[in-house]
């Protein structure tokens with residue numbers, strides 16, 4: 237069984253941590269085969285797979301379903317699942333129940349939650365109960381309504397100082413790792429240096445202890461607007477579109493199926509249909 241300790245060790249050895257999201261069986265299988273260090277079942281599933289325009293509508297049931305599929309595809313990879321919007325704000329009891337569902341019912345090894353402040357006591361309680369917690373600061377997409385859009389965070393000195401304080405409080409509360417999203421690289425350098433837990437960046441520069449990106453962004457599949465921090469390593473949507481268009485064309489022109497896609501019965505059997513009386 238893989239534990240959070242390996243990621244501490246990787247930070248100590250200055251070995252960069254490669255993390256990526258996955259949402260279903262095939263994406264998880266390919267991600268594990270490629271040698272990823274850690275999978276995130278992100279609530280970004282709401283946008284990349286389910287077609288919502290933010291992560292806010294994503295439910296616990298969605299996260300359980302997708303985590304189960306991911307675990308079947310990547311049984312040997314440490315898997316973190318996002319607690320969705322409002323799953324860790326209503327009460328301590330609800331937070332604990334939701335984390336228990338993700339670890340026991342869905343098979344995640346850790347949970348991730350966004351923010352500091354009110355969330356700090358939840359991180360302590362979860363860790364105290366044996367749930368490994370990954371925190372998430374900077375651009376926290378579940379707060380898009382309050383932040384007023386997906387914008388870079390911590391550019392001003394006051395905001396940056398608050399982020400550093402929040403990061404320290406998160407480590408203090410027992411989180412095993414921290415995702416830093418969309419912050420200036422200088423802030424990433426400070427936070428990664430000041431914390432002993434690994435900092436995983438997304439749009440936060442190479443100064444983090446590791447990187448995370450969304451599966452669809454890495455393979456070039458389906459995103460219309462790509463954030464600046466994304467590097468698409470392939471153009472899978474073009475491949476898929478071309479394949480589907482060709483299929484449609486060939487069906488309409490009756491060029492598919494060909495003989496090699498088709499089954500036949502022996503002449504003899506055909507001749508004796510209805511006892512040969514046809």
Ligand SMILES: Nc1nc(=O)c2c([nH]1)NC[C@@H]1CN(c3ccc(C(=O)N[C@@H](CCC(=O)O)C(=O)O)cc3)CN21
Nearest residue numbers: 280283284291377386387388450452453459463464465
């Ligand atoms: N496909 C996908 N990739 C993601 O990284 C991602 C999701 N979906 N959904 C949930 C959140 C939303 N995220 C986003 C979405 C957009 C930007 C974006 O366009 N940012 C501007 C910054 C503009 C500025 O402040 O200067 C950019 O140009 O990168 C950033 C993060 C990150 N997460």
Ligand SMILES: CC(C)C(=O)C(=O)O
Nearest residue numbers: 257278279280415448
């Ligand atoms: C982008 C990462 C950090 C995330 O939270 C998600 O995919 O939901």
Ligand SMILES: [Mg+2]
Nearest residue numbers: 278279280318
């Ligand atoms: Mg998320």
